[in-house]
Amino acid sequence: MSKTILSVDDSASVRQMVKLTLTGAGYQVIQANDGSEGLAKAKTSQVDMVMTDLNMPIMNGLALIKELRQLPAYKGVPILFLTTESDAQLKAEAKAAGATGWITKPFQQEQLIAVIKKVLGA
Amino acid sequence: MIGPDPAELFRQEAQELLEQLEQSLLDLSDRQQDQDLIDSTFRALHTIKGSGSMFGFEAVAAFTHYVETAFDLVRKGTVPLTVEMVTIALAAKDHIRNLIENPSSVIEEQGGDILARLERAVDVASNGTQSASAVHSDAGVIESGNEQPSSTAATKPAANRTAWHIRMRLPKDCMATGTNPLLLLDELAGLGEARIVALSDAVPSLEALDPFECHIGWDIHLVTERSKAAIEDVFLFVLDEMELSIEPVAGETQTAVEEASTVPQKEESVSASPKVAEQAAATPAAPAAVVAAKPTATPRGEAGAAKSEPAQGKGGAAGSIRVPAERLDELMDRVGELVIAQSRLKQVAASTTDIQVKAIAEEIERLALELRDTTMGVRMVPIASLFGRFRRLVHDLANELGKEITLTTSGEETELDKTVIERLNDPLIHLIRNSIDHGLESAQQRQDAGKQPQGNIHLSAKHTGDKVLISISDDGRGLDRNRIQAKAEENGLLAPGTKLSDSELFQVIFQPGFSTAQQVTNLSGRGVGMDVVKRTIEALRGNIEITSTPGQGTTITLRLPLTLAIIDGLLVRVGTGRYVIPLSAVEECVELPSVEEQRSRGRNFLNIRGDLVPFLRLREMFATQQPPDQFQKVVIVSSGDTRVGLVVDQVIGDHQTVIKSLSKLHAKVGTFSGATILGDGTVALILEIAHLVARGQQRDERLRAAS
Numbered sequence: 001m002s003k004t005i006l007s008v009d010d011s012a013s014v015r016q017m018v019k020l021t022l023t024g025a026g027y028q029v030i031q032a033n034d035g036s037e038g039l040a041k042a043k044t045s046q047v048d049m050v051m052t053d054l055n056m057p058i059m060n061g062l063a064l065i066k067e068l069r070q071l072p073a074y075k076g077v078p079i080l081f082l083t084t085e086s087d088a089q090l091k092a093e094a095k096a097a098g099a100t101g102w103i104t105k106p107f108q109q110e111q112l113i114a115v116i117k118k119v120l121g122a
Numbered sequence: 123m124i125g126p127d128p129a130e131l132f133r134q135e136a137q138e139l140l141e142q143l144e145q146s147l148l149d150l151s152d153r154q155q156d157q158d159l160i161d162s163t164f165r166a167l168h169t170i171k172g173s174g175s176m177f178g179f180e181a182v183a184a185f186t187h188y189v190e191t192a193f194d195l196v197r198k199g200t201v202p203l204t205v206e207m208v209t210i211a212l213a214a215k216d217h218i219r220n221l222i223e224n225p226s227s228v229i230e231e232q233g234g235d236i237l238a239r240l241e242r243a244v245d246v247a248s249n250g251t252q253s254a255s256a257v258h259s260d261a262g263v264i265e266s267g268n269e270q271p272s273s274t275a276a277t278k279p280a281a282n283r284t285a286w287h288i289r290m291r292l293p294k295d296c297m298a299t300g301t302n303p304l305l306l307l308d309e310l311a312g313l314g315e316a317r318i319v320a321l322s323d324a325v326p327s328l329e330a331l332d333p334f335e336c337h338i339g340w341d342i343h344l345v346t347e348r349s350k351a352a353i354e355d356v357f358l359f360v361l362d363e364m365e366l367s368i369e370p371v372a373g374e375t376q377t378a379v380e381e382a383s384t385v386p387q388k389e390e391s392v393s394a395s396p397k398v399a400e401q402a403a404a405t406p407a408a409p410a411a412v413v414a415a416k417p418t419a420t421p422r423g424e425a426g427a428a429k430s431e432p433a434q435g436k437g438g439a440a441g442s443i444r445v446p447a448e449r450l451d452e453l454m455d456r457v458g459e460l461v462i463a464q465s466r467l468k469q470v471a472a473s474t475t476d477i478q479v480k481a482i483a484e485e486i487e488r489l490a491l492e493l494r495d496t497t498m499g500v501r502m503v504p505i506a507s508l509f510g511r512f513r514r515l516v517h518d519l520a521n522e523l524g525k526e527i528t529l530t531t532s533g534e535e536t537e538l539d540k541t542v543i544e545r546l547n548d549p550l551i552h553l554i555r556n557s558i559d560h561g562l563e564s565a566q567q568r569q570d571a572g573k574q575p576q577g578n579i580h581l582s583a584k585h586t587g588d589k590v591l592i593s594i595s596d597d598g599r600g601l602d603r604n605r606i607q608a609k610a611e612e613n614g615l616l617a618p619g620t621k622l623s624d625s626e627l628f629q630v631i632f633q634p635g636f637s638t639a640q641q642v643t644n645l646s647g648r649g650v651g652m653d654v655v656k657r658t659i660e661a662l663r664g665n666i667e668i669t670s671t672p673g674q675g676t677t678i679t680l681r682l683p684l685t686l687a688i689i690d691g692l693l694v695r696v697g698t699g700r701y702v703i704p705l706s707a708v709e710e711c712v713e714l715p716s717v718e719e720q721r722s723r724g725r726n727f728l729n730i731r732g733d734l735v736p737f738l739r740l741r742e743m744f745a746t747q748q749p750p751d752q753f754q755k756v757v758i759v760s761s762g763d764t765r766v767g768l769v770v771d772q773v774i775g776d777h778q779t780v781i782k783s784l785s786k787l788h789a790k791v792g793t794f795s796g797a798t799i800l801g802d803g804t805v806a807l808i809l810e811i812a813h814l815v816a817r818g819q820q821r822d823e824r825l826r827a828a829s
Contacts, residue, residue, distance in 0.1 A: 012444075013132035013173045020128065049300075055168055069298070075334060078300035084172040092362075100300030101359030106176040106183075119359070121305050 003120060004028040004045065008038035008052035008064060009082065014105075018051070021109040022116070035059025039067050042074065049120050051080040051103065054094065062097050069098035078119040082107075132177045134444070136222050139166045141510065143215050147208050148513045154203045163211075164193045170218060181228075182221045188237050189214045192244050201248040210240045212514070283314070283347050285371040291324075291339035293363040298334045301360055307340065309356045314346025343371070447540065450501055457490075457497045458688070458780035462799045464490040469802055498688065501541075505583045505592070506534035508543050512554055516579060519558045526565060526576035527558060536583035538590050542662055542682055546592070549655040553594050553678055554579065556652070561598035561676050571673065573597070589664075589706065590684060595677040601670040606630060628668035632656035660812050663689075663704065663795070665761060691798070691808065693777040694757060694770040697746030700806040702779050702798055703768070707759040707811040711773050714754040726821065728756060728767050736818045737767030743793070759811050766818030768809070781808065 005027050007018045012033070019029045030045055032038035036059040038052060050068060054061035061081050068074040078100040083090060091102060103115050143166040150159050167190040175183035189211060195201040214236050220228045288310070292303055310316055321339035325331070344353070350368055357366060464486055471483035509531045520527040538546075562568075562577035569575050580595045603624065610616040610630045622630075630636060632652050659666050664682035683689070683706065691702035692711075712730070714737075727734045737756055740746075756767040779798040784791065795810040 011135060011169050011173045013128050013135050013177060016131050017128045017176065055165055057162070057165065076297055076300060078302070084168065095299070095359075095363075098299045105172045118309065119300065119302070119305065121302065121308070 002026050002028050003048040004030060005116070005120075006030045006032065006038060006042055006045070006047045006050045006052075008032045008035065008050065008056070008061070010034055010053060010056040014053070014082075017109075018112070021112050024109075025113050025116075027116070035061060035064035035067075038064050042068060043071070047074075047077065049078045049080070049116065050074075051082060051116075053082045054090065062094060065094060065097040065099050080115065080119065129177045132173050132179070133222060135173065136170055136182075137219075139170050140215055140219050141507075142166050143170075144212065144514055145510055147211050147215065148517060150203065151205055151208045151517070154205070154208070160193065160197050160203065164190065164197045167193055174222075179222060181225065181233075182218060185214075185221060185233050185237070186218055189218075189240065192240055195244065195248075201244055204243060204247045206243045207240065207247060210236060210243055212517075214240065283345050286342075286344045286346065286350070286353065287367075287369045287371050288342040288344055288353065289339065289365075289367045290342070290357070291321075291365040292336050292360055294335045294337070296360055296363075297336050303336055303338075306356055306360075307342075310342060310344065310353070313348050313353065313356070314344055316345075317343040339365075450540070454497055454501065457494050458782075460490050461494055461778070461780055465800070466803060494688070498539075498684075501539050502537035502684075503540045503543055504534060505536050505538055505543060505590075508546060508550070509534050509581050509583075511547070512550065512581065515551060515554060516558065519555065523558065524564075525558065525562055527562065527579060528576055529579050529581070531581045533583040536585060536590060537684075538583075538682070539684060542590075542684075545658060545662060546680075546682070549658045549680075550592070550594070552652070552655050554581075557594055557596040557598065557676065557678075561596040561600075563599050567599075571599075585684075590682045591679055592682065593677050593679040595675060597675040600672040600674055601628060601631075601668070601676055602672070603627060609636065624670070625667065628670065631668075632666065663706075665812070689779050689781060689808075691777045691779040692757065693774040693800075693806065694755075694768075695772040695774055696740045696744055696770050697748040699744065699746070700774070700800065700804070701740070701770075702777060702806050702808045703757055703759060704808070704811060705776060707761060709758045709760050709765065712756050712758065712767075714756050714769055730758065730765075730767075733765075735765050735767050736821055737769055738814060738818050738821070739769045741769065741771070759815065761812045761815040764815050764819055766815045768814065779808065 005022055007015055007022070007029055008031075009015045009018065010033050015031050015033065019031060022029045030041055030047065032041050034056045035052070038050070039059065041047075042050065050064075052061040052064055059067075065079055065081065068077070068079060079098065080101050080103055081094050081099050082103050082105055083094075084105040094102065100119050101115065103112060107115075143163060146159050146163040146166065150156065150163065153159065167186055171183050171186040171190055174180075174186060192201075192207065193211075196203045196207075217228070217233055217236055221233075292301065292306075296303065307316075307318055311318070319341045321341060322337075324339065325337040331337075346353070353368055354361060354366070357364060467483050468487055471480050474480065513529055516527055516529040519525075557579055558577075562579075563571065563573075565575040568577065578597045581592070582595075583590060583592045585591075606627055607616065607620075607622075610627075610633075611618050611620075613636060615630055615633050615636060616622075632655065636652065656666055659680055659682070662682055664680055667679045667681070668676065669679075670676040689702075690705040692705050692708050694701050694703060710730075712728075714728070726737050726739075728737050729735075735758060741750060751771040754769050754771065755773050756769050757773065758765055758767050760766075777798075777800075781796040782798060783796050784794065788794070792813040793810055794807045796808045797805050798808060800806050
């Protein structure tokens with residue numbers, strides 16, 4: 001059974017690329033374009049992994065990660081965040097919020113798949 | 123389903139982001155302290171940069187990065203925002219747009235120029251406390267990050283193998299944050315040959331055991347050709363919080379020195395993707411790891427379902443999709459055809475006694491009309507997007523002319539057919555330019571006249587019935603009646619000494635070849651003239667009215683239909699032909715008294731409650747051969763302030779009409795604006811009211827002149 005990944009990003013083009021890449025690799029993709037929509041979708045679907053942008057309107061990625069970790073169903077689910085910044089502080093904050101790891105933008109499709117396999121298994 | 127090309131999607135998205143960016147910047151020019159605006163500016167830049175580099179718009183990403191960095195300093199409060207910076211950022215925004223839309227035409231120096239100005243402005247703003255070079259130096263770091271070649275060690279021949287002793291303890295909460303230790307071990311095992319031993323010394327007693335915590339450590343003996351950096355890379359996400367020691371095993375190292383010299387990978391590059399070993403489960407540590415990892419497999423499906431709350435309202439608002447405009451037009455076309463087919467069905471159903479057919483016909487009628495309304499609703503776009511564009515225009519014009527101008531808008535949420543909005547752009551630009559250029563006085567003149575030095579332009583939109591009123595008001599000097607009259611007489615547009623009401627006289631400025639501007643500035647003379655404005659508005663089945671008070675200002679009001687695709691029409695018959703008169707133009711229908719008919723022959727005036735209204739006999743215009751009906755009807759229609767009666771044989775009733783445009787061959791036929799297909803499949807022509815009213819007026823004037 002293919003695994004389901006929730007992709008949260010306010011940029012439609014990034015979402016599209018992520019979707020193409022992940023569906024190409026055999027994952028199911030659910031999309032949301034900000035934190036609150038991501039949270040709502042996370043609650044109503046069974047998700048094996050979440051990847052979220054950090055800098056988003058309405059509810060940012062950090063808040064989303066914190067909220068997700070409050071949910072029993074999301075304890076232990078890998079959460080990756082996308083970041084363009086090599087900002088160590090931001091990474092530390094996201095990790096403290098409960099993120100599993102990160103993906104640095106811009107990324108190549110192979111890199112994305114590699115990171116996902118790393119946290120989700122083959 | 124494969125969606126559209128992401129790069130194309132990026133272009134569209136960037137365009138929206140740039141518009142949003144422009145809005146934020148313009149707002150910022152008034153409110154430099156507004157943190158929300160600064161944040162949204164930064165976010166827009168950030169997204170453009172991030173997505174740009176991902177879709178191969180390297181130049182965009184590189185350029186935007188500098189601007190973003192500057193706004194990052196502002197966002198963090200390091201540098202205060204200045205008007206100068208906003209102005210430069212606007213220029214930068216234009217440059218970004220060029221880079222995206224038309225990269226070949228971009229002059230490179232331009233970008234460098236903008237950045238240099240930005241750097242100076244940041245420098246000035248920070249008052250020397252924060253060197254602007256921060257903008258640059260920081261940029262350098264990230265850029266080199268982008269360029270960084272993925273240093274994934276190419277798989278070397280199996281000769282250079284090293285034995286490593288690895289001891290690791292993961293942070294206790296690693297599983298709670300989504301790290302699966304099993305996968306890390308798998309990955310490690312995939313690097314070479316591994317012997318894994320679990321260290322269970324730290325596992326607490328059962329009562330004290332939190333199944334979500336990881337208490338097991340591991341000793342791993344790994345023989346691999348990969349470097350130490352590659353091993354560390356396995357722990358990329360937990361490296362900072364875990365205990366890890368990686369030591370080469372003495373005596374077993376073959377080419378350790380060479381391996382160690384491999385450039386260590388940066389955190390950013392996550393490209394090292396070791397193949398996960400398939401047989402990892404066979405390692406000795408597996409049982410322990412399975413025990414430890416089990417809690418991650420809690421039945422989260424149930425728990426999730428039990429806990430799930432209704433989705434927040436906001437989630438719904440975000441559920442929009444993007445559809446190419448042509449598809450909407452196509453949909454509208456189809457719906458139009460459906461409505462026509464439906465009205466034919468209705469006619470057939472009316473002549474049958476089959477109750478079932480009648481019921482179905484009624485059902486289809488209801489559905490077709492609902493579908494039509496929904497489709498029309500889909501095409502509606504708030505006018506805010508149009509108004510938004512003018513803020514930049516006003517901003518630029520104000521700078522160019524050295525006038526202080528405040529633009530206010532109201533009714534931005536008013537919705538209008540997307541086609542109408544698109545076609546309104548040029549005329550509105552022209553009207554606003556005119557207001558700013560000719561309407562508003564200079565600050566000095568305003569002060570002399572006892573007004574505030576800064577001029578005001580107000581754009582408003584509102585619905586009235588099936589029309590939308592868009593008005594452009596300024597508080598400038600107002601239109602000069604005498605000068606307009608003099609100019610019109612000089613140009614031969616008016617007979618000398620003609621007495622006209624204000625609104626009639628002001629319409630003269632829409633005549634081709636009319637201009638009272640004493641000097642042609644850089645602004646006027648560009649693009650369309652007022653006559654073109656009027657033509658465009660009339661082509662949209664709208665009209666223009668002007669009111670003006672000397673010294674107080676001018677208001678130009680555009681009256682536009684909600685949609686172009688469908689009109690409510692009044693179906694009339696002239697001879698055997700049927701015609702549609704747009705219902706919005708119809709004021710009333712009266713009978714043509716036969717006495718009047720006799721008496722008015724050759725005079726063609728009708729007394730409507732004391733007003734003399736000229737009328738046109740459509741029978742004569744259309745050269746109808748048939749004998750006229752006994753009782754002729756007059757449909758009184760109006761355009762602007764002028765009324766004219768149209769004499770027809772029969773008024774059939776109202777008729778919802780899907781407009782089909784006439785062929786190019788008939789483009790010059792002024793009397794008809796289009797055609798429609800009636801329920802029985804025959805064609806009815808749609809009368810062009812503005813044209814007919816103008817004809818009525820000419821006749822009126824000719825007769826007045828003759829009498």
